[in-house]
Amino acid sequence: MLAEAFREVMAGVATPVSVITAVSADGVPHGTTVSAFASLSMDPPMVLVSLDRGSDLLALVRGTGRFGVNVLGSTQSALALSFARKGPDKFADVDWVPDSGLPRLPGAPGWLACDVESLVEGGDHVVAFGLVRAAATVDGQPLTYHSRVFGTHAALEVAP
Template structure:
């Protein structure tokens, strides 16, 4: 099974995932500099209490901030925000916010126009290979109208309902 990593990568490329930008502030109470990174490993975990999970690279600056502050924001991107997804997928800390409209919501950086917003307190951090899974207790949630941005077969897209499911 020497080709297992490549086979695994191919299987995971075939799984459509939501695209989100996870954010945190370098200081507390909304003071400091904003940081963010694009993730496709984000999911709902629990309704009672409301919880989500996100997977963050073990070596990322954002993970260090999430550890330090115990908080993170989830900006669930919309179908018109693929440029934001690409910008936040690069290395670069706070420079990712250059030229990007953002605001503070519950002490965390929020990207206006994203169809989904969650402010979370870290419930726990779980090691998982080269990533760490952050389990977040949702303390605030908001939505705006818009189609989701998805990632499938290594390209961005969006969801379309099948006629039979309407």
């Protein structure tokens, strides 16, 4: 069946793991784990992220026109799992700091604060194109998802 074959092919693609965040009008932080995140443009700096059509976070991003991208590190797999679950209060017992008006997770090697440039429907997801307004990095290996398990990147030696 095509759906099963497609799922297997995609499981073989290593992806970065990120937590996308936003803040409601009453100041409550929200977030969700995604593996569909990529750089789109350097000039202007833009990224894209794919959000489930039925997610509460997508509704919040639509309403506020902003989102944060916390590119997780190899030591943050428990955080990724916590934000991947359904339901409210994903920030319970999670440290975070406001950065550019959005929830930033300390220790994440990459941080981007974005304004929504556009939203594009795509099957059961919506692709949010974000214009980057702030960016920061800290040292750390990335958290990746491949073959349905978390891992990290390892450099290969290049033959002469």
